[in-house]
Amino acid sequence: MQFLSVLAASLVTVASATNYDVSVGANGQLRFDPETVTAAVGDVVNFTFHPKNHTVSQSSFNEPCVKVADGFDSGFMAVAAEGGDLPSFQVTVNDTNPVWVYCRQTGHCGKGMVFAINAPADPNPHSFSAFQQLALSINGTNTTSSSVSASASAYVTPPAPSEVTVTATVTVASSTWTTTYASYDGTPPPTPAAQPQDHKITVGANGQLAFSPSNISAAIGDTVTFEFHPKNHTVTQSSFLAPCQPLADTSSIHQVGFDSGFNPVASESSNLPTFQIKINDTAPIWGFCGQTGHCGKGMVFSINAVESGPNNFAAFQALAEHVNGTSTTSGSGTSTSAPSSSSTKASSAMHIQKSPVVVVLVAGLAALFT
The missing domain is CATH 2.60.40.420 (Cupredoxins -  blue copper proteins)
Incomplete structure (x- = not known):
């Protein structure tokens, strides 16, 4: 009976897990789509590979384009063309700590092809945008010099600009019209x-x-x-x-x-x-x-x-x-x-x-x- 109870509890956990689908290199773009997910323990992130040849490799925040020694790595997944069965790779989330990921193909990480699970939100200095910017700033190099590492740890990337979409009525002279635009804190009205x-x-x-x-x-x-x-x-x-x-x-x-x-x-x-x-x-x-x-x-x-x-x-x-x-x-x-x-x-x-x-x-x- 004890075994049956444990089995039943395990089945409930599996049934309640959420699957997150992430495209790798879809439409020829050097990016993961979406670039971040927020997942609970037991959730599964399913990476689907599109043409050409990419990887899903675990890295760290301070070295975004370097695979960690004990991290996961899909290996290269060469895909000739869209259509047919696309290869996939799954990661099951064991805790809610941030997980940092990149594509190991030459030059891709340096173009911002990175991904994160449970990354802190901006303006946290360890947000996904800060992680991606660090990958861009070191140009995807596989090793970082002590000077780069030191400056990266000392420098705090400013938060990403925050915008909201608003609708406003504009009146100029005898003309009046309605406009929808992206507004940032502190920007003047659209006159x-x-x-x-x-x-x-x-x-x-x-x-x-x-x-x-x-x-x-x-x-x-x-x-x-x-x-x-x-x-x-x-x-x-x-x-x-x-x-x-x-x-x-x-x-x-x-x-x-x-x-x-x-x-x-x-x-x-x-x-x-x-x-x-x-x-x-x-x-x-x-x-x-x-x-x-x-x-x-x-x-x-x-x-x-x-x-x-x-x-x-x-x-x-x-x-x-x-x-x-x-x-x-x-x-x-x-x-x-x-x-x-x-x-x-x-x-x-x-x-x-x-x-x-x-x-x-x-x-x-x-x-x-x-």
């Missing part, structure tokens, strides 16, 4: 400027690795014109938590972002090329120079940053300098970049013109008992 103005920002003037001014406020309908000076710079939109990477490379919602491309200017030239964007809403805009090493030296800018909160310009620039301008756009190895999606979300500013311990169950294990 267009009565007289739109153009804001000028110089890029690399006087040989300095700087945008000047580097932090401005602009109203809806205003334009911002970037004027390039010698030598060779870019104006590239990024995000607060990944200051030195193009927004298109890091956005989980397929934002494209603007990018001027490189604008080489000779030292004796008087014909200075420009690049212009239009302000469509009051959400903060973050940007950087894509030239090698420039972002890591603080060559970043912001438009409508909320200076009263933690996601201010100084924090953005400090984060750029902390990650030393790490860019993961030149990853090596067998990895392939994800194709661009036809479903995109418009960025805040649009380009107008450019002049000149865990139990691991591998799927298929049951076959041993059939």
Whole structure:
């Protein structure tokens, strides 16, 4: 009878467990989808592998792209094409401590292909966004130098910007309309400027690795014109938590972002090329120079940053300098970049013109008992 009681209790536990499905590399993207789950003891996380060749490997927060010695590892799962049976790998949750995961394929972790179970929420310094940013900042390297490890442990990543979607009625002169937009704490209401103005920002003037001014406020309908000076710079939109990477490379919602491309200017030239964007809403805009090493030296800018909160310009620039301008756009190895999606979300500013311990169950294990 005692055995039957234990068996019945075990069956109840199994029956009440929740299964979480996670796609690995779906649609050619270097990401887990979803990227985090919150699970109870006994729950099962089921990873399904999509083309091409990925792994599900356990790491640690401080070394996101290094497999822990006793951690689980699916091994490489090569998938030729969608359709048919897709391989899977299961992890059963034994406790509620955070579990950190990454893809071991060359270059993938450095592009942010990481995952977590029971990660603390922002603004906790050990949140998933902080974990992913650390993977991006070390460019997915398999070893971390003592200086990187020390700086990573001493530096606290600012919290991710928090936004809410609101609907507001806007009245300008004799016109009234309703608009829905992303609002951040401290951002002004979505009222267009009565007289739109153009804001000028110089890029690399006087040989300095700087945008000047580097932090401005602009109203809806205003334009911002970037004027390039010698030598060779870019104006590239990024995000607060990944200051030195193009927004298109890091956005989980397929934002494209603007990018001027490189604008080489000779030292004796008087014909200075420009690049212009239009302000469509009051959400903060973050940007950087894509030239090698420039972002890591603080060559970043912001438009409508909320200076009263933690996601201010100084924090953005400090984060750029902390990650030393790490860019993961030149990853090596067998990895392939994800194709661009036809479903995109418009960025805040649009380009107008450019002049000149865990139990691991591998799927298929049951076959041993059939």
